[in-house]
Amino acid sequence: MKNLLMLDVSFNMLVGEIPNDISAKNLKFIFLTHNLLTGNVPDTILQDGRNIDLSYNDFTYLGPQQPACQENMKLNINLFRSSSTENSLRRVLPCSEAVDCPPHRCSVYLNCGGNDLTINDKDGKFVYEGDAAVAGGVSTYFKNSKSFWGFSSTGDFMDDNDLQNVRYIQHLPSSNLSELYTTARISPISLTYFSYCLENGNYTVNLLFAEIYFANDGTYRSLGKRIFDVYIQDKLVQKQFNIEDEADGAQKPLIKQFNTSVTNSTLEIQFYWAGKGTTRIPHRGVYGPLVSAIAVKSNFKHCSKDLKKGALYIIVGVVMFSITLLVLCVLWWRFYSRDKQRKEEDLRGSEVQAACYSLKQIKAATNNFDSANKIGEGGFGPVYQGLLPNGTVIAVKQLSSRSKQGSQEFLNEVGLITCLQHPNLVRLYGCCTEAEQFLLIYEYMENNSLAHTLFEGSQLMLDWPTRIKICIGIARGLAFLHEESQLRIVHRDIKATNVLLDRDLNPKISDFGLARLNEEEKTHISTRVAGTIGYMAPEYALWGYLTSKADVYSYGVVVMEVVTGKSNSSFVPMSDFCCLLEWACRLQQRENYSELVDRRLGGSFDVEEAERLVKVSLLCTNGSPSLRPPMSDVVSMLEGRLNVPDVIPEPGTFSDDSRFKAMREIFRHQQGQSSNIIGTQRLTNAASIGTQSLTNSLADIGSSSACSH
Structure with missing residues (x-):
């Protein structure tokens, strides 16, 4: 291989890996397309000046930072469908990160080998995007990131050593053909056009052909014969296709129509020269597949209607402008009107249109x-x-x-x-x-709720850094609702089940805006108060007094649950304690914070961070709303930019705290008559344990209201 200039083993279904060291230093062309090669792409073959085609293989996915993807390398490399990744978009878009696809994209119009061209037909006006600016070459990969399409081409015209780039585009200077058929793209071996970010569904594919290189004049230009295969979505739809035979002569338009389905947002149309037809005659024989244009239309009603009449675009524009204007008016009324009732009615009256x-x-x-x-x-x-x-x-x-x-x-x-x-x-x-x-x-949140992960036997284990991230993320979300958004929102029902986790375990607050107070019920303790026993602040549970500090209280409960891995509303540490928060308060007195941390972590946590989280939790669950910090301060405390104040009750005062005494009475009563008190049932059902003393005690519940389960 010392003096080898070209290595072409394409379309051979070869298996194995590329050797790390290739001694053929004079190699200029390497064609490995359409095999089953695996492993990594060695840096030794990525030398400046080389033309390399690795398409249609199963190599390890190449990320944007790897050498094969660097734009400063002076080589032509084709990585289309070269990786074994299960992500269909990554296969057709090598070296790229995630793609943000627009909604309802359901048509493609391409002028192969030509410039952008506007065509009017019975169905309306269409713009066929051209690729003439892409000269092409022996290993070409091109993508149009704005319009979400591209093509892959491989092979070298071996009978010609000059004008290589020109030959990948064909042009017929003068003819009676429509302009759409006077240009074409050609490839010596394989040519694939692809479109991504399509809406899944059924499509009609129109392939436009015209044999513009050969002629009908009886000269040497009429002696050639072009034969190739056509695949759509990897399915053979035309075997040994000959444009002249189908069109009954050269330089005549031909449209072939096919039906196909898109199931992974990607459409691929491949033209493959299988070694048949003319290669040397006429002079500089132009063999290989050739295509003039491609038109892909969806069979969905909502998309077809959008394409039929140009006037519809004007209607859509007017509707969008009207909706935008309406939304702005609604926001103005919602944010700046002094009449709260009128603002709410205006908002509700227009929201249906959303x-x-x-x-x-x-x-x-x-x-x-x-x-x-x-x-x-x-x-x-x-x-x-x-x-x-x-x-x-x-x-x-x-x-x-x-x-x-x-x-x-x-x-x-x-x-x-x-x-x-x-x-x-x-x-x-x-x-x-x-x-x-x-x-x-x-x-959709891939990792369900925080409660599912912490309490319900999930196989997912949250390590300590992830728990810190979750606590900070929830705090940031609440700080936004309370202080940063134009609409000041009190969630009313912050709890572990209303914190969802995405693919990367980032926390996201759900269900804000759903809970509402029942204005008709005016009882002292209302079952219609929007909240969950175990998380509700005492002033909200008892008197319906709602401020953002009620959310701060609930957040403190959630933080304690994240630290301990226990549910505040159902976990009773031992007979001396009625709930998780009482246990935490006792341990805080002794400055024994490590005992609170989830045993499943096995000691893999930062002691100082654990102390900070527990202190923040107990500060947020203070019985007095005025002593609870705003959520912006909570974020600063968790991130270490603000010190957490020490609020530790005196042992004597704590032992006599009527809040926990009342909750212990309720807990003992529930053990004996568990069927009498469930969830948010009116506390008057507990009259047997002393209605008056219980009511007096509940008035001072504070941070232990979560113990009432």
Whole structure:
């Protein structure tokens, strides 16, 4: 191999790895396309001046920082579908990170080998994007990141040593053909056009051909014969295809129509020369596949209508402008009007128009709300996992007919959440209000809730740095709701089940805006107060007094649960303590913070950070709302930018604390008559343990209100 200039072993289904050291230093062309090669791509073959085609193999995925992906290397390298990654987009887009796909992209129009061209036909006006600026070569990979398409070409015209780049594009100077057929792209071996970020579904593919190199004049230019195969989505749809035979002559237009399906947002159309046809005659024989244009149209009704009439674009523009203007007006009324009731009515009156999903789409995404797709159940109703046609996984929250909430609460949820965007808040994609259905479409959180991970036997183990990240993330989300957003939001029901974890275990707060007070019920302790026993601040649970400090209290409970891995509403450490918070208060007196940390961590935690988290938790669960810090200060404390004040009660005072005495009485009574007191049942059912003394004690509950389960 010492003097070897070209190595071509393409289309041989070879297996194995490329050797780390290749002695053929004079190699200029390396064609390895369409094999089953695996392993890493060695740096030794990545030498300046080389043309390398590694497409259609199973190499280890090449990231943007690896040598083969560096733009400053002076080589032509084709990595299209070269990796073994299961991510379909990464296979067609090597060296790239995640791609942000636009919604409802469902058509592709390409002028192969030519410039951008506008074509009018019976279905309307279409712009065919050209690729003439891409000269091409022996190992070409091109992508148009703005329009989400590209092509891969491989092979060298071995009968020619000059004008190589020119020969990859064909042009017919003068003819009676439409301009769309006067240019074409050609490849010696394999040519693949691809489009990504397409909406999944059924498509019609029109391939436009015209044999513009050969002629019908009886001269040497009429002696050639071009034969190649056509694949769509890796399926052979035309074997030994000959343009002249199909079109009944050279320089005549030909359209071949095929139906196909897109299931992974990507469409691939490959033209492959299988070694048949003319290679040397006429002079400088131009063998290999040739294509003039490609038109891909979806068979969806909503997309087809968008393409039929240009006037529809004007209508869409006017509608979008009207919606934008309406939203601005609603926001102005919501944020700046002094009349609170009128602001709320204006918001609710316009929020219905925020719905952007049809009931048919949601039923298709959830398989008609199949029970197999049900992933949860809350006070609002059941939650289903769904899959949109563009591949986006969603969570659909369905308003239950038995739910306490109604349409007004639903509209309030939509109006609030669409105005709030933060990395630590669950994102709302849209809503649906058809056929008396009230649905919210959220982003799907891959790792379920924090409660599921901590308390429900999840196989996922949260290490200490992740727990710190979760506590800080929740605090940032609440600080945004309380202090940073234009709408000041009190969540009312912060708890571990309302903190969801994404793929990277980042926390996101859910269900803000759902809980609402029942204005009609005015009892001292209302079962309609929006909150969960074990997390509610005492002033809110007893008197319905709601401020952002109620969320701070609930957050303190969640932080203690993250540290201990125990549930405050169901964990009783021992008979001397009624709940998790009382146990924590006792250990704080002794400055014994390490004993609180989840034993499952096995000592793998930072003692100083554990002390800081416990102190923050107890500070947030202070019985007096005025002593609880704002969430912005909590973020600063957790990040070490602000000292945590020491608030430790005196031992004598603590032992006589009526808050925990009352909770111990309730706990003993529940042990004997567990069926008499459940959840938020009115505390008057506990009259047998002394109604008056219990009521007096509850007035001072403070941080131990979470013990009432």
